[in-house]
Amino acid sequence: MKILVPAKRVIDYNVKVRVKSDGSGVELANVKMSMNPFDEIAIEEALRIRESGRASEVIVVSIGPSQASETIRSGLAMGADRGVLVRCDSPVEPLAVAKILKKIVEKEKPLLVILGKQAIDDDCNQTGQMLAGLLGWGQATFASRIVVVDEKVEVTREVDGGLQVLTLSLPAVITTDLRLNEPRYASLPNIMKAKKKPIDECLPEDIGVDISPRLRVLKTSEPALRSAGVKVKTISELVEKLRNEAGVLQ
Ligand code: AMP
Numbered sequence: 001m002k003i004l005v006p007a008k009r010v011i012d013y014n015v016k017v018r019v020k021s022d023g024s025g026v027e028l029a030n031v032k033m034s035m036n037p038f039d040e041i042a043i044e045e046a047l048r049i050r051e052s053g054r055a056s057e058v059i060v061v062s063i064g065p066s067q068a069s070e071t072i073r074s075g076l077a078m079g080a081d082r083g084v085l086v087r088c089d090s091p092v093e094p095l096a097v098a099k100i101l102k103k104i105v106e107k108e109k110p111l112l113v114i115l116g117k118q119a120i121d122d123d124c125n126q127t128g129q130m131l132a133g134l135l136g137w138g139q140a141t142f143a144s145r146i147v148v149v150d151e152k153v154e155v156t157r158e159v160d161g162g163l164q165v166l167t168l169s170l171p172a173v174i175t176t177d178l179r180l181n182e183p184r185y186a187s188l189p190n191i192m193k194a195k196k197k198p199i200d201e202c203l204p205e206d207i208g209v210d211i212s213p214r215l216r217v218l219k220t221s222e223p224a225l226r227s228a229g230v231k232v233k234t235i236s237e238l239v240e241k242l243r244n245e246a247g248v249l250q
Contacts (some may be wrong), residue, residue: 012158026121059084084104139173153168
């Protein structure tokens, strides 16, 4: 079976994000970009399933500007087999991403699509769910364990207060949580090999998807600054401050 892994190019998680002065969004110029960390986890899991002999091919797909091919290359360097870049120069909302992915699923016919649970730039946590809805496939979100057995997949989900285990028939959509695995680093020989792996490219209009935005961003702003904390020397000083300054003790 084939596994499709959508991977988004986002601002690197180590970068301190700055809001544009006109509040229209965040600054992307000269900012380090990387693969969304949850998508690295998704690729790692797909590779482990392939290495266990239960999948034959891992395809990485990214929707974004031409530089998103670098994101795909990082996935190929981890070990994925080939890539698909759907080139869009403007931001694409989760619904449009899900519609594009549906078209790619119809073409590639994977039995499993493994996405990240959320992209760390817009924190939408919508694409996997929308894709499963559009395809009419079963879905298991926030996966911390995935076991493929014959025509089924058993997924352990991280839910409030514990774990939930689901069995889904294939084909299915799964989204990854942080504890699913620890992604491998790409080795130098694999980085070199990845340069020769194929990446197909197309535009949303080639596959008949309208990506015009359905949402209007009214304003983007920095979180409110927190005032600096105070160190106290003794417990009695702490109690005194909690009582007289914070008003949390009577
Ligand atoms: P979101 O719903 O935006 O939080 O994204 C959830 C997941 O959908 C991500 O972790 C990716 O696996 C996938 N995804 C979202 N946007 C894109 C994109 N532009 N290109 C490829 N995959 C995407």
